Amino acid sequence: MFAKIWDAHVVHQDDGAPAILAVDLHLVHEVTSPQAFAGLVRRGLRVRRPDRTVATMDHSVPTVARSTGGGGGDDGRAVLTVLDDAGKIQLDTLARNCAAHDVRLFGMGSAQQGIVHVIGPELGFTHPGMTIVCGDSHTSTHGAFGALAFGIGTSEVEHVLATQCLLQRRPRTMRVTVDGRLAAGVTAKDVVLAFIARVGTGGATGHVLEYAGAAIRALDMEARMTVCNMSIEAGARAGMIAPDDTTFAYLAGRAHAPTGAAWDRAVAAWRGLPTDAGASFDAEVILDGAALEPMITYGTNPGMGGPIGAPVPDPDALGDADERAALRRALAYMQVEPGRPLLGRAVDVVFVGSCTNGRLSDLRTAAAVMRGRKVAPGVRALIVPGSEAVARAAEAEGLDQVFKDAGAEWRTPGCSMCIAMNGDQLRPGQLAVSTSNRNFEGRQGQGGRTLLASPLTAAAAAVTGKVTDPRTLAPEAAV
Amino acid sequence: MTARFTTLTGRGVLLLANDVDTDQIVPARFLKVTDKAGLGDALFCDFKNSYGADFPLDRPAAVGAEVLVVGKNFGCGSSREHAPWALVAAGFRAVVAPSFADIFRDNALKNGLLPVALADADHAALVAALTADPRIALTIDLATEQLTVGAPSSLRASFTVDPFARRCLLEGIDELGYLLSHLAQIEAHERAQEPRA
Ligand code: SF4
Numbered sequence: 001m002f003a004k005i006w007d008a009h010v011v012h013q014d015d016g017a018p019a020i021l022a023v024d025l026h027l028v029h030e031v032t033s034p035q036a037f038a039g040l041v042r043r044g045l046r047v048r049r050p051d052r053t054v055a056t057m058d059h060s061v062p063t064v065a066r067s068t069g070g071g072g073g074d075d076g077r078a079v080l081t082v083l084d085d086a087g088k089i090q091l092d093t094l095a096r097n098c099a100a101h102d103v104r105l106f107g108m109g110s111a112q113q114g115i116v117h118v119i120g121p122e123l124g125f126t127h128p129g130m131t132i133v134c135g136d137s138h139t140s141t142h143g144a145f146g147a148l149a150f151g152i153g154t155s156e157v158e159h160v161l162a163t164q165c166l167l168q169r170r171p172r173t174m175r176v177t178v179d180g181r182l183a184a185g186v187t188a189k190d191v192v193l194a195f196i197a198r199v200g201t202g203g204a205t206g207h208v209l210e211y212a213g214a215a216i217r218a219l220d221m222e223a224r225m226t227v228c229n230m231s232i233e234a235g236a237r238a239g240m241i242a243p244d245d246t247t248f249a250y251l252a253g254r255a256h257a258p259t260g261a262a263w264d265r266a267v268a269a270w271r272g273l274p275t276d277a278g279a280s281f282d283a284e285v286i287l288d289g290a291a292l293e294p295m296i297t298y299g300t301n302p303g304m305g306g307p308i309g310a311p312v313p314d315p316d317a318l319g320d321a322d323e324r325a326a327l328r329r330a331l332a333y334m335q336v337e338p339g340r341p342l343l344g345r346a347v348d349v350v351f352v353g354s355c356t357n358g359r360l361s362d363l364r365t366a367a368a369v370m371r372g373r374k375v376a377p378g379v380r381a382l383i384v385p386g387s388e389a390v391a392r393a394a395e396a397e398g399l400d401q402v403f404k405d406a407g408a409e410w411r412t413p414g415c416s417m418c419i420a421m422n423g424d425q426l427r428p429g430q431l432a433v434s435t436s437n438r439n440f441e442g443r444q445g446q447g448g449r450t451l452l453a454s455p456l457t458a459a460a461a462a463v464t465g466k467v468t469d470p471r472t473l474a475p476e477a478a479v
Numbered sequence: 480m481t482a483r484f485t486t487l488t489g490r491g492v493l494l495l496a497n498d499v500d501t502d503q504i505v506p507a508r509f510l511k512v513t514d515k516a517g518l519g520d521a522l523f524c525d526f527k528n529s530y531g532a533d534f535p536l537d538r539p540a541a542v543g544a545e546v547l548v549v550g551k552n553f554g555c556g557s558s559r560e561h562a563p564w565a566l567v568a569a570g571f572r573a574v575v576a577p578s579f580a581d582i583f584r585d586n587a588l589k590n591g592l593l594p595v596a597l598a599d600a601d602h603a604a605l606v607a608a609l610t611a612d613p614r615i616a617l618t619i620d621l622a623t624e625q626l627t628v629g630a631p632s633s634l635r636a637s638f639t640v641d642p643f644a645r646r647c648l649l650e651g652i653d654e655l656g657y658l659l660s661h662l663a664q665i666e667a668h669e670r671a672q673e674p675r676a
Binding site: 008011012016017018020022031032034035038039043059060084086087089090093135136137151152153154155156158159162163164165167169201202205206232235237301303322323325326329333419420421438440441442443446447 | 495496497498500503506507510511512513515525526529550551552555556557558559560578580581582585586589641642643646654655658659661662664665668672
């Protein structure tokens with residue numbers, strides 16, 4: 001599948017040079033684009049294909065109404081106020097750049113605003129067989145549709161704005177096969193955390209992943225996005241899943257999906273994308289899906305994780321001196337004791353959201369646990385939908401009320417505490433169970449400590465106040 | 480922007496940690512800039528607190544160092560080009576590691592910050608040499624793809640850089656200019672892919 005998409009998009013390749021790869025869809029957000037637009041203007045260039053460029057505001061947007069004084073927006077919501085001047089300037093810069101270059105922008109206040117990797121698929125911009133790039137490493141999310149989607153730097157954003165092309169070396173391929181059937185309480189997030197724990201945070205560097213196997217085929221589109229989203233946390237350039245009827249059913253009728261005869265032609269073409277039987281990969285990893293358990297991280301990179309009931313590894317047991325030192329440092333930062341499981345560890349904050357787990361199915365999962373329960377005393381629980389559309393759908397189902405009744409904060413869409421740029425952050429020393437994708441030191445706020453887990457495990461922590469195996473909660477919590 | 484790199488002789492500083500992610504290189508709260516300058520102070524600013532006392536980059540021998548020597552998988556995590564911008568703003572012109580994360584390596588090359596990936600044994604020898612003498616001179620020659628330590632050299636290690644990126648750095652070829660020079664092919668490709676009227 002990778003080779004088919006790659007070959008169809010190579011415009012030209014000089015000897016000894018990388019391929020010039022055509023980009024079908026370029027997603028843009030406020031943080032990694034200002035210098036690229038500035039570079040474009042300095043050269044006197046314009047965005048070459050505004051029709052293939054889509055922008056949103058997500059990283060710095062506030063997720064709670066700070067000022068109620070200024071009245072409401074047209075939908076009655078209070079006007080949101082950006083945390084600081086720098087964030088505001090960055091958002092304004094994006095709005096100005098999009099206006100000047102005729103780029104579609106889903107800005108703050110737009111009914112379609114949301115995290116870039118949530119709205120792309122949701123609005124039907126993401127199609128199988130496309131090449132998709134964004135100045136954001138979690139662009140791998142879109143690979144769930146059988147697209148080749150990867151993150152790029154700001155210089156490359158400028159290249160794509162100017163030419164709708166990129167210079168790329170052909171990456172290697174790795175197939176990640178997850179056989180069997182996932183047990184109750186085990187979710188897509190656990191699958192990908194188990195994969196990263198297996199290969200390590202640099203284990204897939206230089207590779208494009210293809211996730212395959214019965215357990216992957218059985219996932220719905222939102223769960224597939226969760227898996228592909230975290231490919232970068234194993235170092236991979238991209239992660240892909242072959243498109244199938246699940247993919248087509250999700251896309252049908254979306255705002256920017258093809259319609260009528262064009263839809264039929266597109267589906268016919270998409271059916272030709274999956275990897276041919278017998279194709280070979282540069283590397284193979286096989287996981288037994290039936291044996292997987294709910295996962296949680298204990299360290300300071302996403303590879304430092306294990307089954308929720310397993311003891312945290314002991315640095316002294318590691319053979320490699322560098323790894324020993326790294327784990328020792330990580331556990332010291334996390335204030336985690338080796339040799340014992342994390343179960344029962346008191347938590348301060350629970351965050352459900354992000355481009356990994358901020359979709360409707362994630363919120364449903366969390367709500368199923370919280371329904372009729374209360375957030376434990378002393379715990380702050382933030383529920384942040386990935387987009388305005390997710391928020392509306394959740395509210396239509398009454399999920400917001402479930403969260404509010406439980407004592408959780410129901411907030412407005414954005415990246416929020418995943419990256420802590422908008423004021424939603426941990427205080428130094430606080431411990432969070434988070435459904436986001438990175439547990440790096442300080443990622444969720446200076447001095448904050450993060451345990452990555454599924455929405456199910458996060459919700460279980462919210463209602464018990466401690467790290468809890470979601471399978472041990474009452475049955476209505478099981479999915 | 481045209482990034483250039485030919486040769487460099489300077490001092491190195493050791494920061495021996497594996498998997499240093501871009502959130503450690505530049506924390507997210509510094510990403511609200513709309514230009515590239517001024518990120519030097521943000522470099523490792525939180526990492527240094529958790530690293531413990533005596534952060535290597537703050538030692539007297541590190542002042543003026545132009546080569547950062549780090550552990551494997553340097554620059555993993557986010558795609559922020561702010562990471563190489565901050566390293567360049569802090570005066571670094573090369574980073575030496577056993578391996579790099581993909582996006583960081585590409586971003587660094589585009590900013591004239593040379594990512595030098597050494598074989599494990601050579602990396603270990605370099606670490607030993609720098610530990611013995613933190614002020615020892617390092618020479619990195621991109622044309623010959625050689626790193627030498629000391630004069631006369633006590634260690635000579637070879638490395639490889641993507642041939643196209645190497646040519647761009649040596650000859651000052653601007654990648655965007657290269658892409659723009661292929662606009663006719665790009666348009667032809669688009670016409671072939673989008674046959675509809
Ligand atoms: S939710 Fe987090 S990982 Fe996803 S785009 Fe936003 S900041 Fe990046």
